[in-house]
Amino acid sequence: MKAVTWQGPRDMRVEDVPDPQIVDPTDAVIRVTTTGLCGSDLHLYEPLAPFMTPGDVVGHEPMGIVEEVGPDVRDLKVGDRVVVPFNVSCGSCWTCSRGLHSQCETTQNREHGTGASLLGYSKLYGQVPGGQAEFLRVQFADFLPVKVPEGPSDDRFVYLSDVLPTAWQGVRYADVPDGGTLLVLGAGPIGDMATRIALREGKRVIVADRVPERLARVAALGAETIDIDAVDDLGTEVRDRTDGRGADSVIDAVGMEAHGNPVAEKLIKAVGLLPDKLAEPLMLKAGFDRLAALHSAIDAVRRGGTVSLSGVYGGAADPMPLFQMFDKQLQLRMGQANVRRWTDDIMPLLVDDSDPLGTESFATHRLPLSDAPEAYAKFRAKEDGMIKVVFTP
Template identity: 75%
Template structure:
């Protein structure tokens, strides 16, 4: 089968690899019909390269049609259409029973001290072959895949794998009060979708970004926008729009690639000069992060407000403004999306006749799988109006 593989820093290639197959009686194999390129995939492109091995199959936003099922699988049949969540959860352990699927104890990675395994996401998260491929092995097939109806286009459902539940959880964690204002930092796929979800709920949303095409997308949906490149003091602007207090809630959807953190960026780049084992040690014990977006969230939220962090972070020794957090009496919620906790509610919304969240027009690019190398480069550079890519294997 063809698959998108990691070969080195900023070196993504499409190669022929062995076909995915049933390995456990609880597995299924799907033929992938659509698979997304996620902002988190860029972290593997650079800077999380120390945890990658040449030949790793990447990608974690797939959907497709069931091609084979293991002997113990009863909930799926060949020919079923499914979306596969990005985190691999068993559905029956102590954590899963509490709907903390991203912390599944069956697939937790205790050697690296991380949560549930993820498709296509490095040795930190299980080194499980990913979904940017023609075929995908899916564990726990009686629980993990989300069965969707045949008929509507893939674009209606594919975002159940990651974008929709991640954005939905981010809005839930933001705990926006009735009549309140949500500030969204970053209008990439997660920030954009979170904006749509909040607007659908009747919430006032202000979005901050620096890419014109991204700001235009959220503005067209009804959000107020602030261009980071044209404003000296974003937090002061937000306070001016919110009666002098600040936003009731902030959803930080930028994460480790924030602009405005030159020292941390230089440290990250300097790690490339070290041997791989030492890079791993530094990143898991002493690494620093680009925290400009997070600091802005703390500054722009009102006293007693909530900051919801959906952007991915990996630093372990970052300075936190504890006096500010304590003095402002802030609440923080964060973490990988517990995908299966939200999919039933989201699927019910997606199956309505009206496309409430605009998912069918959400992707800016539909590309063949062999276009992946250029797509990764363009997405990282924010070129060509690229916000969301779907590959068609």
């Protein structure tokens, strides 16, 4: 089959790889009909290169049609239409039973001290072949995949794999009070969808970004916007708009892809050039990252407010402004989305004929899988108005 493979930093290729097979009796194999390109995929594109192996199949936002099921699968059948969550969770362990599917004890990666395995996401998270491919092996087939109805297009449902539950959890963790203001840092896919969710819930939303097309898109939804490059100081601008206090809640939807720390960026690139045996412990223990967005969130939130981290960070021991965080009495919530925790809550919005979250028009680019290498480069450079890309294998 054809699949998008990682071959080195900034080197993605579409290659022929072996077709997936049923390994465990609870597995299924799906034919992928739509699969997304995520901002988190850009972390593999360069910053997390030390944990990648040439030939790794990437991608973690797939949906498709069930082609084969293992002998112990009871609730899923050939022909079912499903979305596959990006975190591989069993649904029955201690953490899954508490809604912490991203910490699944069955698929935790104890060798690296990390949580549940993720589709297409490096040795740190299980090195599970990903979903930017023509076919995909799906584990725990009676729990993990989400069955969706026939009829509406894939664009209505594919975001259940990651974008929707990640944005949904970000808004839940932000816990915006009634009458409060939410600041969203970053108007990429997660920030954009979090904005849609919060606006639908009647919140005042301010979105900060530096890409005009992204700001125009959320402004059209009803959000207030801040062009980061047009203000002297983001925190001051937010306080000026909120009676001098700051936002009640902030969602950092950027993470390590933030610009603003050229020293950290050079260090990340330098470590990426080292042999993996040297680079891996540096990434895990030395700890450095691009923290511009997180520091902005801490500055812009009001005293006693909440910062919700949806953007992924990779440094293990980054310097944090602990005095400011303690002094401002902040609450900080974070983590990979517990996808299956939220899918039942989100589904009614997706089967609503009015498409209240605008999922069917959410993608800015629908491309064949063969265009993936160019799409990665353009998405990284924020070119061509590229906000959300979905591939058709």
